[in-house]
Amino acid sequence: MTVLRRLLRSQQTGLVLIIVGLLVVLSLAAGSHVDPSTGRTVNNFLNSYTLIQTGTDASFIAIMAVGATVVIISGGIDLSVGSVYALASVVMGLALRDGAGGAGTVLLGLVLCVAIGVIAGAVNGAMVVGLDVHPFIITLGMMWILRGFAFVISKAESIPLPEVLTRFAKSSLGLGAALYPLPMLAMLVVSILGALYLGRTVMGRHVFAVGGNPQASRYSGLSLARIRIGVFVLAGATAGLAAFLGGSFYGAVSCGDATGYELYVIASAVVGGARLSGGRGSAINAMLGAVLIILIRQSIRTLHLDQNYEWIIIGCAIVVAVVLDQASARFAARRLAGAR
């Protein structure tokens, strides 16, 4: 009973149940086809290819959403993650495009992308703290600046990446041909690390404290500047990692990469229960939020709904989910106050 109660109390339960429910509905309603290579009848949704593809599609957004959630918990927001992704991937492309390489090339690509992300995040954080301007404004400006840099240095060309990077990102890990689980595994690892950071480290608890009550945190002796810069650095690093995986997976990069992803990222965090005013959020929930959004997108096609309605459906789902979540929180707060 205790385990069941703990599970029900868990922040993730609602999202997990919804995702599982959606998976069941899609599996039942998707129909089937005959696989031309094997001749076997295959469910259009419940097959390893579609499930891993859905996980892969979600992974790049989910990885960024973990970093963005940390920023949101601290009371900030980062609109520049899509542009950080583009700049990091373009820098990697320009640095590596003439190289053949092996494991060293993969490592160099990863280091370059994460380094660009860290630098961009540090600049974001330093400007937010140093200029005392709201993060919305700073990161809005940086969104354009960073994409502009990516545009200028790439001359707007699509840059092919060395084959070794694609081979790495598309490692089948023994699952079989055309099954590529690496981005999905990276998503799980980053989400778990994010959860450990937020829930099990002093630094993580400081982030909650700063977002929940900055004044009290200041009086408690916390360095708000250091913490705020740190969360933007984390967001930048996750954007850099997503850029490395996304660019490598698709085999080419351009300055237009991840355009508009910042909105998916923020939406994932918010659907995952992060409060935009700070003090609440979860790395695992952000990942689940990203998975849910991608699953809704996938369901539009799997169920053969008119995809012209995609933006309307996703927008409505986000608004309704968040509004009801907030209503639920207010209701709980009132009940708590009444009990006192």
Place this chain on the structure above:
Amino acid sequence: MNGRRQALGRLAGTTFALAALLAAGCPKAPTSGAAPAPTQSGPSPAPPAAKAIKIAMIAKSSTNPVFLSARRGAETAAKDLSAKISAPIEIVWLTPPEEDGQIQAQRIAQAVNEGANAILISCSDAGKVTGAIDDAVARGVPVMTFDSDAPKSKRFAFYGVDDRRIGEQVMEELGKQLDGKGKIAILAGNQNAPNLRRRVDGIKAEAAKSKGIQIVGTFYHNETPQDAAAEVIRVNNAYPGIKGWAMAGGWALYTKTLLSDLDPAKIKLVAVDALPPSLPYVEKGLAPVLLAQSSYLWGNVGVTKIIDKIFFKKDVPEIIPMDPVRVTSDNLGSWARQLRQWGFPDVPEEYLKLK
């Protein structure tokens, strides 16, 4: 307790959202072609799955009218060929709302996962979709490209214009209009699109042959009619001596604003594409020549070649060139009627009556 209530609240909220929006809120995607029923055995009545042919069509963007025309062409070919081969052909439209090579790659994988028999794609970013095309081919699904190719992929054929050549033709026509002399500007669309860059290269190469032609600049913009027209006006103000515009695409002519802002006696435009909104520019003499791509045929010929390949087992040439149609005041009427026949609803009535 608080955590549980919030979790349950989120559960209720999201359930409500999904139930309301997915189940009731939006219509089914229109199935196309002559398919009496799709190959799915789930939500739709089960057809004889072995005979049905499902072709996934992935254009660059579902908001661009040329691709909607291509879709019509594909659906018409599917209908005609279904009767001919006595098997239903379904066109599954998987075009993203905005140009995004990454999303296209995802949709190629999705098409294969859901049992497409073939894929017809116009590539937003050849580099990004090449891997996905190769994966599809490796899993037994042939891929054909149209409009914008992925030449390094394992696609079996490409159908479209030679972009560099059409760029040269644009400049040849503009040079004739200007008697080989004057300042010109190039309207180039999205700097990211490789096919447009090749057109611009063609324009520049042809301009370089004429000593009297001076290019003041190449101007990029978002590929929307408003952005394109605004760019033309901005550049004209900045370079008052411009005598002509070589346009790699027809975006600016899908607005009416340049009809009143530009004087056909002082400036000439030559553009690729001739959709209904741009026909008044031909009539007024502001754009004496437009080089039209028969976008309807992208889909129509594409589906025909795919059926040739997978049903009739015919050899299909790797490159199938499309010749642009030269639209002038002499053939404005016939071109307008052609557009109407291809399903464009907004062809002005007065042009349909012309010879």
